[in-house]
Amino acid sequence: MTGQSRTRHDAPDPWETEYPKDIWNARHLGITALNRVTIHFDQITRPWLKILAKKWACWRLSTGLTIEPAAMGTKAIETFDAFLDTTPIGVNGTADIDRALIEQFLAYLHIHSAGQVTHRLRVGQFNLFLLTTRRHGWATDLPNTAAIYTEDYPKETIRQPRALSEHVMTQLEHPENLAKWTSPHHRLITVILMRCGLRISDAVALTQDCIVRDKDGAPYLRYLNHKMKREALVPIDEELEHAITDHIAHVNRTNDTETRMLFPHSYSDAAGTGHISTHTYSKSLRRWVARCSITDEHGHPAVVSPHRFRHTLGTRLINLDVPQEVVRRILDHDSHQMTAHYARLSDTSIRRHWEAARKINASGVDVTLDPDGPLADAAWAKQRLGRATQALPNGYCGLPVQKTCPHANACLTCPMFITTAEFLPQHHEHRTQILQIISAAEARGQQRLVEMNIRVLGNLDLIIGTLDDEHAADPAPESSSGDHAS
Template structure:
């Protein structure tokens, strides 16, 4: 049999196979469309190589047959054709893949997608499958990304650059495919930063390949021990520095070429850069960028990276002085309004998430990382297991019965989704921080209290707790702090005992206006003295000292005797009093320590 004869047999076989598709009453129409295709193009290869205009012109006579060939994988269309013809692959896809179509629709419905949206997702799946010549059940995230890139390029060529609807359908499609078991991970909505990051490194690599290679090697080492978000922050800092060198000092091609003057210029340039919410970058942002550089240069030798300058061109003295702003919290009246608006909100996620943040002090990332088994019962009480978060620790926090009821209601609303144990999901996808922030701001607006950020609820709970007598140790455990120094910042905000002491002492201060006498310098109320003693004992690293302040201690001068102890002339009066106290008590060794410190202060500065 000749090639022509074999092609004719194949064509006739396809005509008859297509004629059996759908209702028997349509068999004649189907044969007519298929034969019209072969009469015009002769073979499928001829259609494949035909100009786009000719392919589109054949749509009216044989478009259904072409669609069937595309869905069954016998034709591989271009992205231009799929966009231009506005072909509806879904009906043919239902007939070619009936079981997959039914499973897809059911899963999409279970995830909460409207039927019309699920239909568009099914059509997008068939388009991507056709464009990548891959069966729908064998698609990967790479296939989907490649197809989207081709569609965007085709949109530019055809004058249809806005394909946001297609991107949205594909994003939802990926969630459905994950829960069907086709994809291995839930989709993450991109913000364009990955593309910008890749473009920046490509530009740096083109002009300074050794510089880019050294930084890339360092980032690979850091990725072994740090969380992805931390590595991303370091990547951003080093990429910005490399971009500055590329623009301002094009002669720098390697890390070994970086000198002190380069860093000094970079500091000035960085400090003048505009930030997202103001005219300049925040102090903490500048410190973070420069700290990443300090660590980078310091660890080059440790990681055995040869491309390194003779000495580090940057040190800790290059960091701007760290600011210590007080945590921004919501006062009690505003917090009450916020929770009232939250409990009245119709959105179950808003009601659950905002109240959890306000009453447990969780970070937003910890909240969104909760799993369906996070609630545990210990004895008669319920506890919430907070997952590993910012400080690489997990913890249990007590769960109020009202919060337990909210979580039970959310689990019912969430439904059974077999392939993920994340507690907070919507339409099969992990809820994003921006969705949480939007939900919180919505109820804040309803309450009329202005802008509120999720982390402010953490500060608010800590402030409310410390002002109502909760110990610093308990607050540190609740918030997951590693050290009390992190918790002590809340003691600076509005301590109730400080307020009581202030009003008690203020009466004595007011007397100064009536009588020509001064308030004694040692005027101190009982509660203030108690606070001072508690603050002193908390400074011990692994416990606290129960010694009454009236008793002597052989180690009370242990810090002054340390070789690392440093003092200055401003402390001379205190040192003199301590020296005199030791002499009065007959503590010769303690007296010698303070004599030495005082003598050292009298020596001229070298």
């Protein structure tokens, strides 16, 4: 920041040398950078716009904002500058930015980035730029009509699932594969990402005092949530606690210089606060996945990134029926909307498998549910409620929950009963039990009990025969993806 007083007589203010440059380096400014290190102004060709972009970025960094969001804002101004190259309207300064020009810019963004995450991001960042410029009086000639309204923002696109499948996670979590990590730093980071769902930027910055205990002695991992700028806690088990404790001893035994970091890099600063970078870990993760020959369900090399572990933990917790508020606190989400995303994905995945599975009733007859019919959503809602409130050990009840079951005997004689191949082991076990009951009833002369259970046995034979044929044709277990609720 030009004009600022020097902190030391023999050391110049870093802003005096960095500010005039078209590329700012965070480390030269004394700013800790987790992923991105630089902010680029070199692609903003209009001097008046570059001046404002630098003022905005400097002010944002002075408020404690990290380098990444500041760079995103500069990127939005760079996009606006590129848009001005395409319009015949002469724009020579902020006085020429009015609502009509902004509407053209919004149309430009729609053409070039519709459906992308950057679309909404660019609109939001440029709006912040206009608001801050007006608030601080950096451009007194900026028209009041230079505004972006709520309805100008594109609708948020529904994000696709990013959780890793259980097929992939089983390979990643296998002790033999974890042992293939050449760096103890990277191995422990991987375990922490899997079990705690931290962002990679928060994981690499963990300090050696990261374990705390509650009044009952239960261990928690304490970390700084850099995105939310607050300290957060996540419960951990004793196994992870011991792994962290052992790693601290290893670091202090093998590190040449004193450090307070859990994952210090090979060279450490005087304060002992240097840690390995997210880029270094991400690159090592890709190499480890390739070295372990991790594949997806189709036999293709699995695509694994650090942040997908976070999505996987969130999805797993929701699938285990952990309340959303608990999941929100574990992942330290700022809003319930983020956590609800995992619940929506879980429900979508369960529904997809339910619709794809062959369903038969107690008589072995196929039950057809049209996934594209006009009542598809309502039918699934009823089914989801039924699974939650009338779950059976060997199938599901298709009776509307508003009705009372009129059948006093077992569900296998009920026309509302529905089952799939995932329950074949239970059906085989049930058949063995039924045969034992019939044999004992015959020995005691209980003919009525024999007749009732022979009917159940007949239905079981129909169910097992039908589902066995299906299972033989497609031996892959339906629950291999880990998408079924537990």
